[in-house]
Amino acid sequence: MGEAKRKLLDHPLPWLAPTLLLLAVFQLYPMLEAILMSFTNETLVRTGTQFVGPEQYIRLATDPEFWDMLRVTAIFAFSSVVLHVLLGLILALAIDYGVRRGLPGHLTTRVSVLLAWIVPGIIIGLVWKVMLVENQFGAVNHFLGLLNIGPVPFRSDPTLALVSTIIAGTWRGTAFTMIMIYGGLQRVPQRLYEAARVDGAGRWARFRHVTLPQLKPVLFVTTVLVTIYSLNTFDLIFALTGGGPGRATQVLALFMYQEAFQDYALGRGAAIAVVMLVANLLLTGVYLYAFDVGDEI
Amino acid sequence: MNEDAPRDGDGEGTADGRTDGGASEVGMAASGGTAPEERSVAGRVRGRLAQFGRLDLSVYALYLLAIAFFVFPVLWVASASLRPPGELFSYPFRLLPAEISLSAYRRVFRAGMVTWLFNSTVITIVGVGSVIAVSVPAAYAFSRFEFTGRRGLLGIVLLFQMISPVIIIVPLYTVMSTLGLLRTRVGLILLYVGIQTPFSIWLLKGYFDTIPQELDYAARIDGCNRFQTLRHVLLRPVAPGIAVVAIFNTVLTWSEFVLAFTVLGSESRLHTISIGVYKFQGQYSNDWRAIAAASVVGMLPLVIVFLGLQRYFVKGLIKGSLKGQ
Numbered sequence: 001m002g003e004a005k006r007k008l009l010d011h012p013l014p015w016l017a018p019t020l021l022l023l024a025v026f027q028l029y030p031m032l033e034a035i036l037m038s039f040t041n042e043t044l045v046r047t048g049t050q051f052v053g054p055e056q057y058i059r060l061a062t063d064p065e066f067w068d069m070l071r072v073t074a075i076f077a078f079s080s081v082v083l084h085v086l087l088g089l090i091l092a093l094a095i096d097y098g099v100r101r102g103l104p105g106h107l108t109t110r111v112s113v114l115l116a117w118i119v120p121g122i123i124i125g126l127v128w129k130v131m132l133v134e135n136q137f138g139a140v141n142h143f144l145g146l147l148n149i150g151p152v153p154f155r156s157d158p159t160l161a162l163v164s165t166i167i168a169g170t171w172r173g174t175a176f177t178m179i180m181i182y183g184g185l186q187r188v189p190q191r192l193y194e195a196a197r198v199d200g201a202g203r204w205a206r207f208r209h210v211t212l213p214q215l216k217p218v219l220f221v222t223t224v225l226v227t228i229y230s231l232n233t234f235d236l237i238f239a240l241t242g243g244g245p246g247r248a249t250q251v252l253a254l255f256m257y258q259e260a261f262q263d264y265a266l267g268r269g270a271a272i273a274v275v276m277l278v279a280n281l282l283l284t285g286v287y288l289y290a291f292d293v294g295d296e297i
Numbered sequence: 298m299n300e301d302a303p304r305d306g307d308g309e310g311t312a313d314g315r316t317d318g319g320a321s322e323v324g325m326a327a328s329g330g331t332a333p334e335e336r337s338v339a340g341r342v343r344g345r346l347a348q349f350g351r352l353d354l355s356v357y358a359l360y361l362l363a364i365a366f367f368v369f370p371v372l373w374v375a376s377a378s379l380r381p382p383g384e385l386f387s388y389p390f391r392l393l394p395a396e397i398s399l400s401a402y403r404r405v406f407r408a409g410m411v412t413w414l415f416n417s418t419v420i421t422i423v424g425v426g427s428v429i430a431v432s433v434p435a436a437y438a439f440s441r442f443e444f445t446g447r448r449g450l451l452g453i454v455l456l457f458q459m460i461s462p463v464i465i466i467v468p469l470y471t472v473m474s475t476l477g478l479l480r481t482r483v484g485l486i487l488l489y490v491g492i493q494t495p496f497s498i499w500l501l502k503g504y505f506d507t508i509p510q511e512l513d514y515a516a517r518i519d520g521c522n523r524f525q526t527l528r529h530v531l532l533r534p535v536a537p538g539i540a541v542v543a544i545f546n547t548v549l550t551w552s553e554f555v556l557a558f559t560v561l562g563s564e565s566r567l568h569t570i571s572i573g574v575y576k577f578q579g580q581y582s583n584d585w586r587a588i589a590a591a592s593v594v595g596m597l598p599l600v601i602v603f604l605g606l607q608r609y610f611v612k613g614l615i616k617g618s619l620k621g622q
Contacts, residue, residue, distance in 0.1 A: 015434040026491025091359075120571050273467055280464065
C-alpha cells in the first residue's frame with residue numbers, strides 16, 4: 001500500500017490532474033468553443049443553431065460600427081500605453097533617484113501610485129465619475145473653474161469621454177509599468193555608470209547612453225503587456241461611461257459583451273471575441289519572442 | 298552627514314533593501330503625510346537641504362504631483378461620501394465636509410451592502426484557498442519532475458495567463474450553463490480557480506526553482522515520499538511565494554466584475570461587492586454621495602490589506618511578470 005502510494009506520487013500526473021482538469025474546462029474548451037461559435041448563428045433566445053460559415057466575420061467587416069469600435073479601441077489602447085510607459089518611466093526614475101539619494105517621500109509616492117492599482121475596476125469607474133461631475137461642484141471642474149475653464153462635459157462630450165477613460169485607465173495601470181521599470185533599473189550594472197562617469201558623461205548622457213539602452217528589454221516587455229491589458233479593458237469603461245455617449249467609448253470588449261448579452265447574439269459576440277483572441281495571441285507571441293521564455297522553461 | 302550626501306548613484310546594493318525594509322513606514326503613508334519619517338531623519342534632511350540641487354527639488358515636485366494625482370481621487374470620494382445631503386452641491390466648494398454625516402452609508406447598507414460584502418468575503422477566501430491548493434502541487438511538479446511535454450504544458454499555462462477571461466466570456470457562459478453552475482457562488486469560485494491558476498503556478502514555480510534539490514534528496518533518504526517532502530520540507534521555504542500568490546489573488550478576486558456579473562445573474566442575494574456597487578449606482582445615478590459611499594465600502598477592505606502588505610505586492614509584480622529574468 002505504502003509502496004503503491006509512493007509509486008503514484010512519483011508520477012507527475014496526480015500532481016497536475018486538478019490543474020489540467022480546470023484549465024481544460026474553463027480555459028481550453030471555451031477558447032475552442034469561441035472559435036466554433038463564431039461560425040454559427042447561435043443566440044441566447046432561440047434554439048436551432050446553424051453553422052453559417054464565415055458569415056459573422058463578413059457582417060463584422062462590412063459593419064461601419066465595427067470599424068468605429070476598432071478605432072476607439074486602438075485610440076484607447078495606444079494613448080493608454082504611451083501614457084502608462086512615460087509616466088511609469090518618469091516615476092520609476094524619480095523613485096530610484098530618491099531611494100539612492102535617501103530623499104524621504106519616495107515610499108509615500110510608491111504606495112500612492114500602487115494604491116490606485118488595487119482599487120477594483122468598477123469602483124475606479126465610479127471614483128472618476130464622482131471626480132468628473134459635469135458642473136462646477138465636480139472636483140476637477142472646480143479646479144478648472146479657478147483657471148476660468150469649464151465646466152467641462154467630461155462624460156457627455158464624445159471626445160472628452162474617451163479622454164476621461166484614458167485618464168482613468170492610466171490612473172489605474174501606471175503602478176504596473178512603474179514597478180516593472182523600477183525592477184529593470186535595479187538590474188542595470190553599476191559599473192556601466194561608473195565607466196560612463198569616468199568618461200565624463202553627465203547625468204543626461206548617462207541616462208541616454210546607459211540607462212535607456214539597458215532598460216530596452218524591460219520597456220519592450222512592459223509595453224507589450226500593457227497593450228494586452230488595455231485592449232481587454234472592460235470594467236472601468238463599463239462603469240465610467242458604459243460605452244457612451246453614443247458609442248464614443250465602446251471598446252471591443254464592451255461591444256462583444258453587448259452583442260452577446262444584451263442583443264443575445266452569441267455567434268456575433270464570439271466572432272468579436274475571436275478578433276480579440278487573435279490580437280492577444282499575436283501580442284503574446286511577440287512577448288514570448290522578446291523574452292525567450294523557452295530558455296527558462 | 299556630509300560624507301554620505303554626495304553618494305549619487307552608487308547605492309546599488311542598498312536600493313532594494315531599503316525599499317523592502319520600508320514596511321514600517323507604510324503607516325506613515327496611510328496617514329498621508331511624511332511627517333514622522335521627516336522627524337526621524339530631521340537632522341540629516343536639514344543638513345542636506347543646503348545641498349539640494351535643482352534636480353532634488355524637481356524630483357520632490359514630481360513626488361507631490363504624483364501623490365496628488367493618485368491619492369486625491371480616493372480622498373475626494375471619501376470626503377464626498379461623508380457629507381450631509383445637499384452639501385456636496387452648495388457654495389462654497391469645500392474639500393472637506395463642513396459636517397460629517399453617515400446618511401449616505403446608511404442608504405448603501407440598507408440596499409444590501411452587508412450581503413455583498415459577505416459574498417465577496419466568502420468567495421475570496423474559499424477561492425484563494427482553492428487556488429493555492431491546486432497550484433502548489435502543480436508548481437511542485439513543474440519544478441521537480443522531468444517528463445515529456447513539460448515544456449509544452451508550461452507554455453500553454455503561460456499562454457492562458459496572458460489571455461484575458463473577458464475574451465472567453467461568451468463560451469464560458471454556455472459552459473457554466475451546461476454544468477449547471479450559472480447563478481451559483483460555487484460555480485464562480487471554480488471559474489476563478491481555473492482563471493487564476495496559471496499565474497499562480499508560474500509564480501510558485503519560480504519560488505520552487507530557487508530551493509536546492511538536495512533538500513528533496515535528503516528528505517527522501519529519510520524515508521519521506523514526495524507528498525511528505527513537499528509538506529514537511531519544501532512548504533516552509535516556499536511560504537513567501539504562497540503569501541504573494543494569496544495577496545495577488547485576493548485583490549483579483551475581490552475586484553473581479555465581468556465574470557461575476559455574467560455568472561451570478563440578477564439575484565441580489567448572490568451578488569459580490571463589485572456587482573452590488575455597480576447596480577446600486579445604476580439605481581441612484583444622481584446621488585453622488587451614495588455612489589461615493591458605495592465606492593468607499595467596496596475598496597476599503599482591499600486598501601487596508603494592501604497598505605499592510607504592499608512590499609509583497611511589489612515583489613510579486615516583478616517576479617510574476619518578468620519570467621526569465
